[in-house]
Amino acid sequence: MNSQEIFNLADSHVMPTYARFPVAFVKGEGATLYDADGKAYIDFASGIGVNSLGYANAKWADxxxxxxxxxxxxxxxxxxxxxxxxxxxxxxxxxxxxxxxxxxxxxxxxxxxxxxxxxxxxxxxxxxxxxxxxxxxxxxxxxxxxxxxxxxxxxxxxxxxxxxxxxxxxxxxxxxxxxxxxxxxxxxxxxxxxxxxxxxxxxxxxxxxxxxxxxxxxxxxxxxxxxxxxxxxxxxxxxxxxxxxxxxxxxxxxxxxxxxxxxxxxxxxxxxxxxxxxxxxxxxxxxxxxxxxxxxxxxxxxxxxLSDDVLAEVVKKGEKIKSSVLAMNSPYVAEARGLGLMIGIKLTGISHRDVVAKLLESGLVALTAGSDTLRFLPPLTISDAEIDKGLEVLKSVLK
Ligand SMILES: Cc1ncc(COP(=O)(O)O)c(C=O)c1O
The missing domain is CATH 3.40.640.10 (Type I PLP-dependent aspartate aminotransferase-like (Major domain))
Structure with a gap:
């Protein structure tokens, strides 16, 4: 089934209690997700903090x-x-x-x-x-x-x-x-x-x-x-x-x-x-x-x-994401806060919901929090290369 067919099936039978984005995911690898039409997305959300070790990570998945x-x-x-x-x-x-x-x-x-x-x-x-x-x-x-x-x-x-x-x-x-x-x-x-x-x-x-x-x-x-x-x-x-x-x-x-x-x-x-x-x-x-x-x-x-080494990496990766976002010097970024890989980017002068929708369209899955904040909860095992790709998308949207 392609994405549209999945939307139609779900919308006809699933109680409409969620404001879903028009994306149907079918598989993932590391911190990268793929939709039913084959489009790739970097995942900075992990199903709202659930997929701590990402998708199909060879060692973990086995x-x-x-x-x-x-x-x-x-x-x-x-x-x-x-x-x-x-x-x-x-x-x-x-x-x-x-x-x-x-x-x-x-x-x-x-x-x-x-x-x-x-x-x-x-x-x-x-x-x-x-x-x-x-x-x-x-x-x-x-x-x-x-x-x-x-x-x-x-x-x-x-x-x-x-x-x-x-x-x-x-x-x-x-x-x-x-x-x-x-x-x-x-x-x-x-x-x-x-x-x-x-x-x-x-x-x-x-x-x-x-x-x-x-x-x-x-x-x-x-x-x-x-x-x-x-x-x-x-x-x-x-x-x-x-x-x-x-x-x-x-x-x-x-x-x-x-x-x-x-x-x-x-x-x-x-x-x-x-x-x-x-x-x-x-x-x-x-x-x-x-x-x-x-x-x-x-x-x-x-x-x-989740060994001590992996947890130490969580801290480093979180710091890297926060400092990279601040280094973008975007007029829309007011603050980067959070601990480890639980990160909030306070936005100003732009709707956080619109930004999340635009990021999704551009291939980055992110979340909102509060009234003005972008929330990132990537898989704890996200690679540096995936972080870099995600940050590129973010930069292009927040420029
Ligand atoms: C801090 C906190 N407590 C409780 C919940 C509720 O968890 P669940 O959706 O699994 O019932 C959430 C979900 O987002 C949460 O973030």
Whole structure:
């Protein structure tokens, strides 16, 4: 089928909940994608931070294909009523490399954050014996998902204006970087947790200041308010460490992950340290597909590939992209920010949506974030040659 035929088929049968670009991808190699008409694109998006190791990368693809196919031939699923080895191995790797105690596996980012919300409320109820202390503070401009609770947790008015009432309640929003606002919001004793992204992704690629995060952690400890970190976008090597919290020098009371964990297969989950390890017990939280053997096998390969050397390269490549964009001296570029390969280019005098559409037409896949920012989340294994090609396209569009 050519592109037009795919658009027609999808538009006739798929619920129109996405504003899709008129491109149908059929294959990829490294950080290069090909559409159904054979046109090539450099990928600075990796399916919104999912394809951490790119497409058909020889070494990685072979390892993943054999891990996945071997696992499929042995056992594709048995449910969480029984034990399976890949999930146990994955939990061991994740907890060892993060310094956390236990892992829980789910299927998406929003679902993982739902787990954090449940954990915080249960911890608070069991410790203080009252349902009053149930409020979760989130940051303005945050994004935590599309389920009814995570939509409300998302600190952006535009996500609350839809006709989905009633929401669950129990969230308050504070300005990022402002510890006094957190303190004021907690003063009535009703707050049980603070939920943050260390680099706000959808909201515009804003890294939180390190001092603020350390002071926030200290305040949370003092008040026994749980510090929940949403690493759905920042986790699994995206910012140059396996988890962003590791470079912020904090210990979250729970940290969620998803997107890049299985390199393109649907998986998510969260990690907890000793302090909150036994809050959720048998019967408290579950999901049918969580940690299933096929996704777990794929995730094991992703983690094995993300060595310290590969993570150090993520930092270097991110710096290269940011400095090259600034060196273009484009009148439209106001700022380049972000950590590792999670990059935001603030634009001025031009619509970020128009730029993304123009880039796609010109052969570069990129994303928007916030109201004025181009967002790049390339595969973590993108080559220097692919970065250069992508930057050439960017330069021609932003000149
Ligand atoms: C920080 C953050 N949290 C949660 C989510 C929701 O993840 P999912 O779409 O897998 O439910 C996203 C998705 O973009 C995200 O960036």
């Amino acid at each position: 390892a993943v294909i054999s891990a996945v196919t071997e696992q499929v031939k042995k056992l594709q699923h048995v449910s969480n009523l029984y034990y399976t080895l890949p999930m146990a191995q994955l939990a061991e790797k994740l907890t060892t490399r993060s310094g956390m105690k236990y892992a829980f596996f789910s299927n998406s980012g929003a679902e993982s954050n739902e787990g954090l919300i449940k954990l915080a409320r249960k911890y608070s109820y069991e410790t203080y014996g009252t349902h009053e202390r149930h409020v979760i503070l989130t940051l303005q401009n945050s994004f935590h998902g599309r389920t009814i609770a995570t939509l409300e947790a998302t600190g952006q008015e535009k996500f609350h204006g839809y006709d989905f009432f009633p929401y669950t309640g129990g969230f308050r929003y504070v300005q990022p970087g402002n510890l006094d606002a957190v303190k004021a919001s907690c003063s009535d004793g009703k707050v049980c947790a603070v939920l943050i992204e260390l680099v706000q992704g959808e909201g515009g690629v804003y890294p939180l200041p390190k001092d603020y995060v350390s002071e926030l952690e200290a305040f949370c400890r003092e008040q026994d308010i749980l510090l929940l970190v949403d690493e759905v976008q920042t986790g699994i090597g995206r910012t140059g460490t396996l988890f962003a919290f590791q470079q912020y020098g904090i210990t979250p009371d729970a940290v969620s992950f998803a997107k890049g964990i299985a390199g393109g297969l649907p998986m998510g989950g969260f990690l907890v340290p000793e302090k909150t390890a036994n809050v959720l017990r048998a019967g408290d939280h579950a999901t049918t597909f969580g940690g299933n053997p096929v996704c777990a096998a794929a995730a094991l390969t992703v983690l094995d590939t």
